[in-house]
Amino acid sequence: MAGKGKVTVIDIARAAGVSKSTVSLVLQGSPLVSEATRIKVNSVIRSLGYVYNRGAANLRQSRSRIIGIVVNDLTNSFFAEMAVGMDNIVESAGYIQFLAHTGENLDRQRAVISTMHEHGIAGLIVSPAHGTDPDDFQPLVDAGIPVVFAARYVSGPHLSSLVSDNAAGLAMVVRHLAGMGHRDIAFVGGRPDISIFTERLGGFRRGMDEAGLAVRDQWVFPALPSRAGGREAVGALLASAQRPTAIAAFNDAVAFGVCDGLRAAGLEPGRDVAVTGFDNVIEAASTVPALTTISVDPHGMGQKAAQLLLRQIGSAPAPEHIVTPVRLVVRASCGAGQANTRIQEISA
Amino acid sequence: MAGKGKVTVIDIARAAGVSKSTVSLVLQGSPLVSEATRIKVNSVIRSLGYVYNRGAANLRQSRSRIIGIVVNDLTNSFFAEMAVGMDNIVESAGYIQFLAHTGENLDRQRAVISTMHEHGIAGLIVSPAHGTDPDDFQPLVDAGIPVVFAARYVSGPHLSSLVSDNAAGLAMVVRHLAGMGHRDIAFVGGRPDISIFTERLGGFRRGMDEAGLAVRDQWVFPALPSRAGGREAVGALLASAQRPTAIAAFNDAVAFGVCDGLRAAGLEPGRDVAVTGFDNVIEAASTVPALTTISVDPHGMGQKAAQLLLRQIGSAPAPEHIVTPVRLVVRASCGAGQANTRIQEISA
DNA sequence: CATCAGATTTGGAACGTTCCATTTATAGGT
DNA sequence: ACCTATAAATGGAACGTTCCAAATCTGATG
Numbered sequence A, B: 001m002a003g004k005g006k007v008t009v010i011d012i013a014r015a016a017g018v019s020k021s022t023v024s025l026v027l028q029g030s031p032l033v034s035e036a037t038r039i040k041v042n043s044v045i046r047s048l049g050y051v052y053n054r055g056a057a058n059l060r061q062s063r064s065r066i067i068g069i070v071v072n073d074l075t076n077s078f079f080a081e082m083a084v085g086m087d088n089i090v091e092s093a094g095y096i097q098f099l100a101h102t103g104e105n106l107d108r109q110r111a112v113i114s115t116m117h118e119h120g121i122a123g124l125i126v127s128p129a130h131g132t133d134p135d136d137f138q139p140l141v142d143a144g145i146p147v148v149f150a151a152r153y154v155s156g157p158h159l160s161s162l163v164s165d166n167a168a169g170l171a172m173v174v175r176h177l178a179g180m181g182h183r184d185i186a187f188v189g190g191r192p193d194i195s196i197f198t199e200r201l202g203g204f205r206r207g208m209d210e211a212g213l214a215v216r217d218q219w220v221f222p223a224l225p226s227r228a229g230g231r232e233a234v235g236a237l238l239a240s241a242q243r244p245t246a247i248a249a250f251n252d253a254v255a256f257g258v259c260d261g262l263r264a265a266g267l268e269p270g271r272d273v274a275v276t277g278f279d280n281v282i283e284a285a286s287t288v289p290a291l292t293t294i295s296v297d298p299h300g301m302g303q304k305a306a307q308l309l310l311r312q313i314g315s316a317p318a319p320e321h322i323v324t325p326v327r328l329v330v331r332a333s334c335g336a337g338q339a340n341t342r343i344q345e346i347s348a
Numbered sequence C: 001c002a003t004c005a006g007a008t009t010t011g012g013a014a015c016g017t018t019c020c021a022t023t024t025a026t027a028g029g030t
Numbered sequence D: 001a002c003c004t005a006t007a008a009a010t011g012g013a014a015c016g017t018t019c020c021a022a023a024t025c026t027g028a029t030g
Helices: A009-016 A020-027 A035-048 A054-061 A077-092 A106-119 A134-142 A166-179 A195-210 A227-239 A252-264 A298-314 A338-347 B009-016 B020-027 B035-048 B054-061 B077-092 B106-119 B134-142 B166-179 B195-210 B227-239 B252-264 B298-314 B338-347
Strands: A066-071 A096-101 A123-127 A147-150 A159-164 A185-188 A246-249 A274-276 A293-295 A321-324 A327-329 B066-071 B096-101 B123-127 B147-150 B160-164 B185-188 B246-249 B274-276 B293-295 B321-324 B327-329
Touching (some): A009 A020, A009 A035, A020 A035, A054 B054, A054 B106, A077 A123, A077 A298, A077 B077, A077 B096, A077 B106, A096 A106, A096 B077, A096 B106, A106 B054, A106 B077, A106 B096, A123 A298, A134 A147, A159 A166, A166 A185, A166 A195, A166 A246, A166 A274, A166 A327, A185 A195, A185 A227, A227 A252, A246 A252, A252 A274, A298 A321, B009 B020, B020 B035, B066 B077, B066 B106, B077 B096, B077 B123, B077 B298, B096 B106, B106 B123, B106 B134, B123 B134, B123 B298, B134 B147, B147 B298, B160 B166, B166 B327, B185 B227, B227 B246, B246 B252, B252 B274
Parallel strands (some): A066 A096, A066 A123, A096 B096, A123 A147, A185 A246, A246 A274, B066 B096, B066 B123, B147 B160, B185 B246, B246 B274
Antiparallel strands (some): A293 A327, B293 B327
16 A cells, blocks of 8 residues: 555565565465464555565576467467467466467567567467477577477477377368268368468378379369458369369368358358368357368367476476377268257267 | 576676676667677677576566556457457567456456566556456556556546447447338347446447337347357247347347358348348458448557557556447448448448 | 866666575473 | 474575666867
């Protein structure tokens, strides 16, 4: 309640008639202080409106409780959910997070990382922007600060990662579509310069191969990994001589765009053309038609990534690379019957 | 590149043959130091791999460059975009942000706010959780830390706010629907315990009144402010004796749910029943049918809120309350013709 | 050559905590 | 009464910076 000058541990000590060291011990819940003084000190702390200065504390102990989280695109609900998953774990482990959005801008990302370093983070989780140079993390690694990549991945020494099994996911999609009788399947969306695209396309090819189907080059159609990208791409695709009967989209956002584009061309997704996504964002369950997709549980991935980081903060940082399994969620958009769909949705 | 012990300003001083004070001056770009020494010191800084310790710095200056941002729900793209808008401004003003997600949990919110206080934030922007007690911010206010509410609003002394003109928005929607000949208009979604609901419903009533239309109580239908909420609500609404010809939804998410629900009942949104939203989230432009909605530009709101906060950090914090104007964006979902729609979309 | 103004540079003393080595108090045993 | 072991409390020093007042350096001036 004091005016300008902040209340410090010394003020508390004076008011409680003990030394500042004792106050410090109370603050960190040490068992070395007697019950009586603990109570007295705590009451003074409350009545003076003291607020702990963590900056000063970890200047001395040089170990902070701040975790940096850098996300390429928070407006993409996949990454937003992942960030929330991280937040849950980080927060309940008694840490607090610096969260920054880079918007795929490398300079921004570099700036953000070094500012975080200057603030003394205990660890860093990054979903890196396109074209990220692993050297950007070297200063952190040199300082013994663990770094974990999530969702996306850049390889470098002493860097950990947690990504989902992109290839397996697309192979599952293709297997399912082939099982439903589709032979003409297109792959739409994504930018060839990122690892995820290569992995998913690889899975697509593997799935086609296993099903004994040929991949038509003009049906592998890169596009912006957004709703708009999907919508545009499908326009071009429908203009081609022979039309695919099924479209495996790079992710859910693209898949929604593909549905928009099909409707705009008078085709009903799910009935006239099968459409599948990847990510299983929340909306996937509730759009019409509900989207068949690969569930990668961004929230869970965020949690796992945070747990991985916390593990590394404690011990000597031995880098780990985790690939999380994915799961096919069948809904109406791939042409599965309504009844079937409803059941699957509930299980999702 | 040194081993464990961090490189400090003293190491730099020694290596460059100057005093630590001089190094400090170089660090903060002071004009008092000669060009020659500046260059020498800078080169030593680079070669030793020095990293500035902001914690130590603002222990001394007791003014930090950290801004706290607390958001009720990051997975809602409206708030996510708003957070990104804040990030842009905060970042380019040379600040860094603590960003936390409360998930509408009051305890979490309280915990997060006090941790941020302990870390010494320069200011705080909050999109408060339901039922937030303004007293929770008293310690910050007492410490002279400016607090700005964004999107949602809790009134209290010395607290600023920036909200959009919810009432005007819904009144505009109703005026437009009435102008298109609709007389039976329902209001769907939102929880009555938050200020936004009251404001929007108030605007709805005002609009109906001005158009000389009656509000039917059974057509004011609160529901969870989510896609799922909208979908459920519309089911109940369609079961009623007389059906509305237009549905003004609480927000875009609800509107999408309403569209889903209509389709599930065999009705085509935009053709059979007019649907409108509120927020103008990115997807609103690209869904089919494109959604008529109120544009509140979350990104811009985030930016404005951040600017408001920065203004207050500089000067004596005189609380401000800003109501940002909103704009009607007419698209296909309210039954406007396709041609018209396309033009409007571009202007949006 | 002494003086002075301006430009540079510099030693400490802070900032608010933690930690270590000591001191002081308490109680139990002979 | 004395010693000892344990419990509780305490005074600095340290963490890495900034800031102030004071010191030093540079030429130019008379």
